[in-house]
Amino acid sequence: MKDALLVVDDLVKEFPAGRRSDAPVRAVDGVSFTVRRGETFGVVGESGCGKSTLTRAILRLLEPTAGTVAFDGIDVRGLGTQELRRLRRRVQIVFQDPLGSLDPRMTARAIVEEPLEIHGIGDRVERARRASAMLELVGIPPAQHGRKPYAFSGGQRQRIGVARALVLEPDLVFLDEPISALDVSIQAQVLNLLRELQQRLGLTYVFIVHDLAVAEYFCDRVAVLYRGAVMELASSEAIFREPLHPYTSSLLSAVPIPDPEIERRRDRVVLRGDVTPLAPQAGGCRFRDRCPVGRDRAICAEQEPPLAEHRPGQLAACHFPGELQGVLPHV
Numbered sequence: 001m002k003d004a005l006l007v008v009d010d011l012v013k014e015f016p017a018g019r020r021s022d023a024p025v026r027a028v029d030g031v032s033f034t035v036r037r038g039e040t041f042g043v044v045g046e047s048g049c050g051k052s053t054l055t056r057a058i059l060r061l062l063e064p065t066a067g068t069v070a071f072d073g074i075d076v077r078g079l080g081t082q083e084l085r086r087l088r089r090r091v092q093i094v095f096q097d098p099l100g101s102l103d104p105r106m107t108a109r110a111i112v113e114e115p116l117e118i119h120g121i122g123d124r125v126e127r128a129r130r131a132s133a134m135l136e137l138v139g140i141p142p143a144q145h146g147r148k149p150y151a152f153s154g155g156q157r158q159r160i161g162v163a164r165a166l167v168l169e170p171d172l173v174f175l176d177e178p179i180s181a182l183d184v185s186i187q188a189q190v191l192n193l194l195r196e197l198q199q200r201l202g203l204t205y206v207f208i209v210h211d212l213a214v215a216e217y218f219c220d221r222v223a224v225l226y227r228g229a230v231m232e233l234a235s236s237e238a239i240f241r242e243p244l245h246p247y248t249s250s251l252l253s254a255v256p257i258p259d260p261e262i263e264r265r266r267d268r269v270v271l272r273g274d275v276t277p278l279a280p281q282a283g284g285c286r287f288r289d290r291c292p293v294g295r296d297r298a299i300c301a302e303q304e305p306p307l308a309e310h311r312p313g314q315l316a317a318c319h320f321p322g323e324l325q326g327v328l329p330h331v
Ligand SMILES: Nc1ncnc2c1ncn2[C@@H]1O[C@H](COP(=O)(O)OP(=O)(O)OP(=O)(O)O)[C@@H](O)[C@H]1O
Pocket: 015, 018, 025, 027, 045, 046, 047, 048, 049, 050, 051, 052, 053, 054, 210, 276, 277
């Protein structure tokens, strides 16, 4: 694909057996997707499904167990320390918790200057100039650049986190739940800022999110992750209007609709069962324990469904794609 910026192919991250379990767990279990230049690619799924581990394995903050990652045609897994450093300049990450990811002893300006220093960019004056300009771009006025993180609100702190990630002028930015720690009233402001910066700076985003309403609003395409694997991958429009995978349908049926009348009429698919990662050799469909469609079907217990294209551009890992959608009442 010509406009591919990030290609993830069959990525696996396995953690060794812990104290409480006697088997290793596959937090990421064969994930493949391509992120196109300039798009916002969403990764959605419940807590514990492997979103953060996937991000860390892609960036080699955790060493992947298997699979490949190519960024702009460069095989990330083959890179040495120096080359990895150069790559990290082009790929940045904004974390969920701005307070935890900002050094409380540093001023906002020093926090944003630090990545420039680490990568040896510019002299002191140039670095201070660039940090101030970036802080202003995210809406922190110059009079506040000398303050420390605790003196800012949650939303402002996340703006500083965004400035720190963008000051190196990256091509790709991972946003790992960047608004979920913020008050609802300021979530939209930060999302709008991210969108504005994307257009202005020509950024590509991978947006990790568990809130489906936010994913629908913000993402061009979405991958739905369940127990470490992609269940469905398509444009936001297809995923939210006509989901093919029973898991996607179930998730959507749990999204609150801001109309009490519709909310009362519609059915909810109650998800029962486990969300923990699978042991490496588990067979069959990983969703079958919770699946209203395939729970009692032999093929679902015996064969793991491959992630296959069932409609143009819409992939699902299910032996009976679209079947649950047919029985859910229309909302
Ligand atoms: N270092 C580790 N050792 C063992 N297991 C781990 C480790 N890190 C994560 N896991 C397990 O891998 C699974 C995926 O975790 P991960 O943090 O990637 O989920 P997540 O989708 O980001 O969840 P959340 O939405 O809560 O942030 C979880 O079951 C977690 O317990």
